[in-house]
Amino acid sequence: xxxxxxxxxxxxxxxxxxxxxxxxxxxxxxxxxxxxxxxxxxxxxxxxxxxxxxxxxxxxxxxxxxxxxxxxxxxxxxxxxxxxxxxxxxxxxxxxxxxxxxxxxxxxxxxxxxxxxxxxxxxxxxxxxxxxxxxxxxxxxxxxxxxxxxxxxxxxxxxxxxxxxxxxxxxxxxxxxxxxxxxxxxxxxxxxxxxxxxxxxxxxxxxxxxxxxxxxxxxxxxxxxxxxxxxxxxxxxxxxxxxxxxxxxxxxxxxxxxxxxxxxxxxxxxxxxxxxxxxxxxxxxxxxxxxxxxxxxxxxx
Amino acid sequence: xxxxxxxxxxxxxxxxxxxxxxxxxxxxxxxxxxxxxxxxxxxxxxxxxxxxxxxxxxxxxxxxxxxxxxxxxxxxxxxxxxxxxxxxxxxxxxxxxxxxxxxxxxxxxxxxxxxxxxxxxxxxxxxxxxxxxxxxxxxxxxxxxxxxxxxxxxxxxxxxxxxxxxxxxxxxxxxxxxxxxxxxxxxxxxxxx
Numbered sequence: 282x283x284x285x286x287x288x289x290x291x292x293x294x295x296x297x298x299x300x301x302x303x304x305x306x307x308x309x310x311x312x313x314x315x316x317x318x319x320x321x322x323x324x325x326x327x328x329x330x331x332x333x334x335x336x337x338x339x340x341x342x343x344x345x346x347x348x349x350x351x352x353x354x355x356x357x358x359x360x361x362x363x364x365x366x367x368x369x370x371x372x373x374x375x376x377x378x379x380x381x382x383x384x385x386x387x388x389x390x391x392x393x394x395x396x397x398x399x400x401x402x403x404x405x406x407x408x409x410x411x412x413x414x415x416x417x418x419x420x421x422x423x424x425x426x427x428x429x430x431x432x433x434x435x436x437x438x439x440x441x442x443x444x445x446x447x448x449x450x451x452x453x454x455x456x457x458x459x460x461x462x463x464x465x466x467x468x469x470x471x472x473x474x475x476x477x478x479x480x481x482x483x484x485x486x487x488x489x490x491x492x493x494x495x496x497x498x499x500x501x502x503x504x505x506x507x508x509x510x511x512x513x514x515x516x517x518x519x520x521x522x523x524x525x526x527x528x529x530x531x532x533x534x535x536x537x538x539x540x541x542x543x544x545x546x547x548x549x550x551x552x553x554x555x556x557x558x559x560x561x562x563x564x565x566x567x568x569x570x571x572x573x574x575x576x577x578x579x580x581x582x
Numbered sequence: 583x584x585x586x587x588x589x590x591x592x593x594x595x596x597x598x599x600x601x602x603x604x605x606x607x608x609x610x611x612x613x614x615x616x617x618x619x620x621x622x623x624x625x626x627x628x629x630x631x632x633x634x635x636x637x638x639x640x641x642x643x644x645x646x647x648x649x650x651x652x653x654x655x656x657x658x659x660x661x662x663x664x665x666x667x668x669x670x671x672x673x674x675x676x677x678x679x680x681x682x683x684x685x686x687x688x689x690x691x692x693x694x695x696x697x698x699x700x701x702x703x704x705x706x707x708x709x710x711x712x713x714x715x716x717x718x719x720x721x722x723x724x725x726x727x728x729x730x731x732x733x734x735x736x737x738x739x740x741x742x743x744x745x746x747x748x749x750x751x752x753x754x755x756x757x758x759x760x761x762x763x764x765x766x767x768x769x770x771x772x773x774x775x
Binding site for chain 2: 296301303322337489564569
């Protein structure tokens, strides 16, 4: 915590949030400020890099590229906060591995010496959603207290995504079969969280599969959509812009390829929180979403 | 069973070819390499199938993670690395969280992909991502529609990443070049060995 009593973090943006769904970035900064968390720009950061693409080709280059991003925050003397599960896998996991594996750290530092950088292992990496849930930083009550426009009367389903909580033993979230903590954050903003079949199943996009075999990826997404439709969700929320892309643009692709239409709005938790704190759809750039959010917005505005 | 059929009919010989596993098919170093890169314990696999049962890709394809685990243990390198199913793992880690032998099958797949990549077996989309990061720092770079939207939100047109600070790209290129990844991407994408 800084001298002014605020919790300050280096905000690692990744790619999809700033470059496809800027409302995620804008709302993360704005909503966090209202609960005492200041997100500072992490200058010169790059792609995390994409764990599916880079990790599959050569894990060593994945370690080195992710370490470079971590070092930028080490130089600021701030922990990293981020809003994407894919970024979490790269940045959290590489930071963790390099802190505990001397051989890999030395290998990475040998390469980074070429660009005058050194991984020290002096900071930690957090997903913004876990900071919201953490009583010591924010907590569910503070989230609830920040709400000026409760999302009353809407059913919201949660997609946790994979790389935030799995693999369980390399994380600190506990049970990955049926977690409920994000539902608590959804209920805190006045919406009704709903349960659906096979909640923890993957969105289908990861591991490079979205690019390698789009129909295969979309067929997984479609299975999720069927399960979401079954419980009458008004919207889906997640904490990963890549999952968001898969569900949001994926619904357009599912319509094209499979001829099925769902029209289920998909909003990042920060976009949901932004709405609940009174931000307008324009301030969240919801018009950039492929699936029209209007039916959902009409229920809450 | 005879390995050579000599039926004088290649199509029939292929259909009826010997599918037994012989010790000489096994490459012991393959398991060692997979183990080293994956940092997990594939040799502990007792083929229960919990991994395949947990896999979102299995019900809609011929991809079987349990089969790849067996290939690791038996040292069936060619079978593992040349099978296109290797690239259908979404890396969801459900198998890893449920494995009763505390193995990380997902990381076994990642290690096999790393070894396939050394043979230039890499899907094009993976390499296109490498190229985008090499030139812009981002796997998904900004565009004009998004820039306009960002400005409306009160954000800078470009985020404070390599997009606003291109002086950092040189360092990124040096890291990627250290591992010859750009060279690999160009070679494979151009289809030239």
